[in-house]
Amino acid sequence: xxxxxxxxxRWMDLGLLPALNLAIAxxxxxVVVKIVGHDPAQVLALLVKGAFGxxxxxxxxxxxxxxxxxxxxxxxxxxxxxxxxxGGEGQAMMGGxxxxxxxxxxxxxxxxxxVLPLMVLAAMLxxxxxxxxxxxxxxxxxxxxxxxxxxxNFIASALLSYLLVNVLKEPGNMTVESRRFADSARLPGxxxxxxxxxxxxxxxxLNLSVLLAVAASVAVWxxxxxxxxxxxxxxxxxxxxxxxxxxxxxxxQVMLAMAxxxxxAGLVGVNEIAGVHQRLLLDFVVGAGxxxxxxxxxxxxxxxxxxxxxxxxxxxxxxxAELAFEIPGFSRDMxxxxxxxxxxxxxxxxxxxxxxxxxxxxxxxxxxxxxxAAHG
Amino acid sequence: MTARVAVCMQGIQKSFGAVHANRAVNLTVxxxxxxxxxxxxxxxxxxxxxxxxxxxxxxxxxxxIDGKPANIRNSRHAIALGIGMxxxxxxxxxTLSALDNILLGAEPDWRLGRARARVxxxxxxxxxxxxxxxxxxxxxxxxxxxxxxxxxILKALFRGARVLILDxxxxxxxxxxxxxxxxxxxxxxxxxxxxxxxxxKLREIMxxxxxxxxxxxxxxxxxxxxxxxxxxxxxxxxVGRRVQLGRSTQARTxxxxxxxxxxxxGLAWHDALGVARLADVSLTLHAGEIVGIAGVSGNGQGELxxxxxxMRAPQQGELALADRRYSPRxxxxxxxxxxxxxxxxxxxxxxxxxxxxxxxxxxxVLGYEHLPRYSHGGWMxxxxxxxxxxxMMNTYDVRPRDPLTRSSHFSGGNQQKLVLAREAxxxxxxxxxxxxxxxxxxxxxxxxxxxxxxxxDAGGALLVVSSELDEILALADRVxxxxxxRIVGELAIADCSEAAxxxxxxxxxxxxxxxxxxxxxxxxx
Numbered sequence: 079x080x081x082x083x084x085x086x087x088r089w090m091d092l093g094l095l096p097a098l099n100l101a102i103a104x105x106x107x108x109v110v111v112k113i114v115g116h117d118p119a120q121v122l123a124l125l126v127k128g129a130f131g132x133x134x135x136x137x138x139x140x141x142x143x144x145x146x147x148x149x150x151x152x153x154x155x156x157x158x159x160x161x162x163x164x165g166g167e168g169q170a171m172m173g174g175x176x177x178x179x180x181x182x183x184x185x186x187x188x189x190x191x192x193v194l195p196l197m198v199l200a201a202m203l204x205x206x207x208x209x210x211x212x213x214x215x216x217x218x219x220x221x222x223x224x225x226x227x228x229x230x231n232f233i234a235s236a237l238l239s240y241l242l243v244n245v246l247k248e249p250g251n252m253t254v255e256s257r258r259f260a261d262s263a264r265l266p267g268x269x270x271x272x273x274x275x276x277x278x279x280x281x282x283x284l285n286l287s288v289l290l291a292v293a294a295s296v297a298v299w300x301x302x303x304x305x306x307x308x309x310x311x312x313x314x315x316x317x318x319x320x321x322x323x324x325x326x327x328x329x330x331q332v333m334l335a336m337a338x339x340x341x342x343a344g345l346v347g348v349n350e351i352a353g354v355h356q357r358l359l360l361d362f363v364v365g366a367g368x369x370x371x372x373x374x375x376x377x378x379x380x381x382x383x384x385x386x387x388x389x390x391x392x393x394x395x396x397x398x399a400e401l402a403f404e405i406p407g408f409s410r411d412m413x414x415x416x417x418x419x420x421x422x423x424x425x426x427x428x429x430x431x432x433x434x435x436x437x438x439x440x441x442x443x444x445x446x447x448x449x450x451a452a453h454g
Numbered sequence: 455m456t457a458r459v460a461v462c463m464q465g466i467q468k469s470f471g472a473v474h475a476n477r478a479v480n481l482t483v484x485x486x487x488x489x490x491x492x493x494x495x496x497x498x499x500x501x502x503x504x505x506x507x508x509x510x511x512x513x514x515x516x517x518x519i520d521g522k523p524a525n526i527r528n529s530r531h532a533i534a535l536g537i538g539m540x541x542x543x544x545x546x547x548x549t550l551s552a553l554d555n556i557l558l559g560a561e562p563d564w565r566l567g568r569a570r571a572r573v574x575x576x577x578x579x580x581x582x583x584x585x586x587x588x589x590x591x592x593x594x595x596x597x598x599x600x601x602x603x604x605x606x607i608l609k610a611l612f613r614g615a616r617v618l619i620l621d622x623x624x625x626x627x628x629x630x631x632x633x634x635x636x637x638x639x640x641x642x643x644x645x646x647x648x649x650x651x652x653x654x655k656l657r658e659i660m661x662x663x664x665x666x667x668x669x670x671x672x673x674x675x676x677x678x679x680x681x682x683x684x685x686x687x688x689x690x691x692x693v694g695r696r697v698q699l700g701r702s703t704q705a706r707t708x709x710x711x712x713x714x715x716x717x718x719x720g721l722a723w724h725d726a727l728g729v730a731r732l733a734d735v736s737l738t739l740h741a742g743e744i745v746g747i748a749g750v751s752g753n754g755q756g757e758l759x760x761x762x763x764x765m766r767a768p769q770q771g772e773l774a775l776a777d778r779r780y781s782p783r784x785x786x787x788x789x790x791x792x793x794x795x796x797x798x799x800x801x802x803x804x805x806x807x808x809x810x811x812x813x814x815x816x817x818x819v820l821g822y823e824h825l826p827r828y829s830h831g832g833w834m835x836x837x838x839x840x841x842x843x844x845x846m847m848n849t850y851d852v853r854p855r856d857p858l859t860r861s862s863h864f865s866g867g868n869q870q871k872l873v874l875a876r877e878a879x880x881x882x883x884x885x886x887x888x889x890x891x892x893x894x895x896x897x898x899x900x901x902x903x904x905x906x907x908x909x910x911d912a913g914g915a916l917l918v919v920s921s922e923l924d925e926i927l928a929l930a931d932r933v934x935x936x937x938x939x940r941i942v943g944e945l946a947i948a949d950c951s952e953a954a955x956x957x958x959x960x961x962x963x964x965x966x967x968x969x970x971x972x973x974x975x976x977x978x979x
Contacts, residue, residue, distance in 0.1 A: 104757070304833060304836070305832050307831050319805045320805065320820060323763075323806040323821065324820045325787060325788035325792065
């Protein structure tokens with residue numbers, strides 16, 4: 079007998095449950111903060127204020143969120159294709175490399191209107207290619223993509239170091255980074271864009287990539303749920319045997335899912351390299367690829383959820399930085415603890431409360447219980 | 455018959471969310487009897503047994519075992535009370551030996567060598583007394599299905615089961631194996647064991663049981679001694695109306711078989727280990743006929759369907775379909791097969807027929823998603839898919855009639871109707887059907903059989919693979935019997951008898967005497 083075990087109403091499943099999970103995570107954080115010797119209420123207030131309390135704070139939060147949206151979407155697209163792409167980190171590095179190579183070679187001669195789109199394309203292409211190798215190994219040789227993508231993170235990191243140290247580093251510069259790009263390779267900041275519109279906005283790293291992140295979210299939603307490739311991809315992801323039966327070629331779908339995933343992760347390069355740093359450096363990804371796994375998990379692999387989860391993570395980054403600044407002795411490690419707890423309660427243990435909620439819902443609405451019974 | 459009561463369940467209530475699976479169910483089973491529990495899928499019989507075995511806790515009601523109130527919280531507790539259950543899908547570790555499977559979780563000593571030595575003589579005695587002979591030292595994966603089932607029963611008895619619950623025990627057995635199981639169950643009954651038999655095969659109930667409980671929609675609708683009822687009475691109680699199964703009484707106008715639509719010759723396929731799963735299989739499907747493939751599951755029928763539908767290329771053989779010819783090097787693929795008018799209802803609707811997490815409307819275009827009707831320039835037309843799904847649900851009476859419901863939330867029969875509706879919609883010339891009514895309740899069986907006959911009458915060529923002899927006999931115009939990857943017999947329906955088919959299915963032509971191991975061993979040789 080096939081009885082739906084998680085038959086929560088939509089508003090509970092998508093609204094109440096995540097909110098409760100977040101509340102529990104924050105409560106446990108509060109206990110930890112208390113043990114460490116700070117006032118949980120004050121810490122929370124500072125965190126929220128740091129992340130959302132000012133226009134600058136909001137901008138920073140959104141800037142971080144932009145990166146997490148890209149890596150979160152990357153994980154989600156692969157997930158719907160039945161693949162676990164842990165290689166967002168490496169693919170993002172390659173995206174940055176692609177961006178930088180275009181900027182370094184073309185920006186001196188060409189206007190921004192040509193260079194910037196090329197940089198975006200290069201970021202996607204490099205990320206895509208970096209994901210395509212593990213994808214091909216999975217599809218045609220059966221090497222598990224989890225293992226190969228992890229290994230490709232290390233290879234990407236090593237390759238980036240090698241290129242920066244031996245090829246791209248400016249002679250005479252002590253730090254390991256490329257030369258600064260020409261101006262036509264600078265993706266305008268949101269403050270620039272708002273200034274053109276006559277709105278004054280504090281200068282922050284938030285740049286037009288944020289629009290790219292919104293566009294990517296919409297595109298992923300349309301692709302997965304409204305296009306035939308998306309349909310095929312999800313069929314392979316959920317039921318490879320059924321896909322085979324339907325005449326869908328699973329190998330192609332593996333390649334497609336991973337290529338799209340890599341392209342999305344590569345876009346991190348646009349936000350960080352073209353939007354902020356204006357030069358290629360070593361560690362501009364700083365774990366965003368891995369954070370994408372958590373973001374996708376918490377966002378239930380749906381673009382709307384991912385955007386919300388990315389903003390939550392962005393707020394934690396920004397608010398956490400503020401905390402470390404405001405409260406002496408409150409280190410970044412505490413912020414990581416907080417993130418860890420949120421991943422634990424909202425991601426890994428997201429469904430723990432579902433049965434209890436279901437019973438509660440059931441107890442509160444006994445009338446509904448007897449209706450469906452006719453078709454047991 | 456003794457009046458002692460082995461199991462007494464009173465006023466059992468159980469709901470899953472909005473589904474009321476058991477409503478005020480009373481069940482009284484006399485000790486030392488075989489008690490049948492029948493009902494359609496979703497009638498609540500599995501839920502009731504799961505409550506007795508401690509998988510679920512009842513929302514309300516009481517249970518007495520041997521006259522003592524029992525509050526069964528988990529299966530360990532149920533075992534301690536002397537209740538044993540043999541599931542439809544065996545709960546065995548394939549790589550462990552039969553002996554170790556019996557030991558698992560009930561080791562009398564942490565040193566396994568000693569544990570085995572202590573248990574073995576006990577088991578030998580038990581096997582001798584009950585007739586449940588199992589080769590204890592073979593890994594389970596090398597045991598034939600019938601022997602695995604005996605192992606499960608032996609395991610339950612070894613743990614002290616005095617009440618034995620059997621869930622659809624004959625679903626995987628040949629007629630001969632089933633007969634042997636029944637002999638064993640009669641022996642056990644004579645020795646005082648109480649047997650609860652869950653089945654939807656009413657004939658087994660009539661042949662074996664002392665008493666029967668019929669459930670419908672979560673409630674008991676009939677509870678009587680077997681002498682007080684009949685096959686028709688049981689069917690009526692189960693479905694709530696008269697059903698007509700079996701061959702329709704009005705004779706079909708015997709049309710001569712039409713043109714051959716699919717011709718396969720010399721198909722052979724062996725798996726990665728070199729074990730031949732299909733050997734020299736040739737068959738022809740003509741317009742306007744249903745060809746039945748009889749055989750115990752796992753004798754190459756699944757592979758045959760995969761090869762004919764293009765999911766798998768054979769290593770040898772040829773196929774002619776709609777004036778195209780295929781050889782192993784360039785075999786048919788599923789997409790071309792559909793384009794050429796060959797549709798396929800797969801044996802496993804959960805793994806293949808549907809994408810379970812998809813809503814019904816997405817599953818209802820699986821394999822046809824590229825049709826211009828559903829996709830324009832790569833974009834899917836959700837409106838067209840939903841309205842077509844709604845139309846299919848109407849024609850095939852799929853319930854609940856809601857295209858937005860997840861595919862996994864439909865009952866087995868309704869899932870099967872949805873798959874059949876999808877495959878029948880393009881009016882294929884050739885339809886391959888694997889296990890058309892496995893796990894489907896009687897009312898839906900009648901409906902599905904009717905649809906298949908209608909497609910035949912409209913000139914379609916149908917290949918029906920079923921491990922239910924009744925179904926083959928009810929549907930087919932011509933029967934092929936498979937054993938060990940070969941077609942071992944072909945009979946016109948007029949020449950078919952259950953006994954003749956059973957002998958062929960069991961491989962009696964080549965191996966006689968041993969009724970258990972022949973099938974698998976032969977396939978491996």
